[in-house]
Amino acid sequence: MDKYDYHFISIKFLTAILLALIFAFLLIYVFTPQRREDYPVYRLQQKEPVFLENGFAAQILTDKDLLKQEKLAFEAGLRERSFELMEQSKNSMLAVISANYLEKMNGLREERMLTLEAERRKLAEREKNLLQEKRQQLEDELSQKLQQLRQEVRNKYSDFNQKKIRDNYLKMINLQLKIEFVARTESEKEKYQEQLKQLRSEQQALIAEKNSKLNNDISNQTSNLIMEFNQQYSDYRKQIRSQHQEIISEQRQKIESELAAARTEIKSDLAAAREEKAAELDSFIEKSKKQYY
Template identity: 70%
Template sequence: MDKHDYHFISIKFLTAILMALVFAFLFVYVFTPQLREDYPIYSLQKSSLELSESPALFASSPQNMEVTMTAEKLRFKEKLKDRSFELMEQSKKTMLAVISANYLEKMNGLREKQMLALEAERRRLEAREKRLLQEKRQELEAELSQKLQQLRQEIRNKYSDFNQEQIRDNYLKMINLRLKIEFIARNESEREKYQQQLEKVKAEQQALIARKNSELNESISHRTSLLIMEFNQQYAAYREQLRTQQREILSQLRTKIENELAAARKEIKSDLAAAREQKAANMEQLIKKTKKEYY
């Protein structure tokens, strides 16, 4: 609703008031019956079976009735005038309230628009964060996989010669002992002796291999844990970096919106005060003119 609509509303209110005043004027001064001097005077009489007539209880003269009607018209006119003035003041307050409500609605609409823009920016940043984190995770996972492959190869190369000579000697010993058991032993006692030696070499060989595998696995596990920890730290640092940027962007946008709303609020408040003052002056002038012309 613009200022032209306010003007039309004020005209409608004042037109209604003026029409009410005109009808009241016609009712008081045109349609009110006038007393005539030749009106008959009625009297109430008391009758009974014994008495044919009794004195009149009361009588009213035309002059008294005219005075009474005149006083009644004056009271009605005064009440009508007071009611008209009251309606004028109510119309003035209503118009000012309408102006205030429209400016308040304008301010609320502007704030809602800015809040929607802030929410849209927040959703956009969240979608951006999700996309960038997914890309970063894929990148870090590819790097981790490559580092793990290099790590395994590096550790295998490092432990390739670990106790290799002793392990090879043990394999040769086991082969010789098997040959002795099968072909050289002359009796059961010698076979049992060679078998015990074979079991001893096997146990030693298994211990060497287990030790080698244990150290190999331990080294791989330790280095792998370090790589995974590095992966998690890089991912967490990148995520925190994105969220810090997001908070800064939203904070700057929120500050900008608050400043814009403060400026708009100040401007709207000034416009509202000017509009109310102008409308109040116009209404007051119109009310004074109406009072002067009709009262």
């Protein structure tokens, strides 16, 4: 039941009370009914009509009886309507009491759910901070490992084709000297230049092979380090979330237990309050019936 239903019940309750007061006022101050034991008893017997000088005595007596009967019927209907209004007022007041306790229970549950949501947001913020710290730590470790890896791989391939490369460098220097100082003719220069060109091509191939092996080795080991980084980060995130889910689960169970206990207590209080108010209203209605009817 929301607040609009609550206001509707309150308006209905006030309307019923006002109508009951109006009918009571009419009965007491307008119609002024006599006490039941003072009413004369009428018997349905045939009487000979009495004619006065004007000839209208029988008609006047009949009209008077009809007015009394109509008055009695009206008073009886008014009593029944008053009793109905009293009963409606009683039910409305009991409904208001029930609505108040229901609102109390809903408010308590909403308060506990807000507490749980606040705890969830707090843990989410904690998870964010912890993951940022862990990521920074893992990135620093990865950077150090990559630097160490590059140095180790360079050392590993430092001697790869190194002798052949040095020999080629020496040959290239000798050929350059021959081209500049030894060759006497153009044909000799061209011969030395061709040999130099072949050596340079061979030298580039040797260096390219060395760099290719070095880069491939670095790339493979770097991939392994990155996979290790991602796995460590994922495991840590799962660990944190598992801890937080356990905390939320325990908090939710605690709240449900508290709400169950509160629900039992509120139901008991509601039953007692309704019983007390119903007895009070029944007593008031009974007194009103005896006093006015």
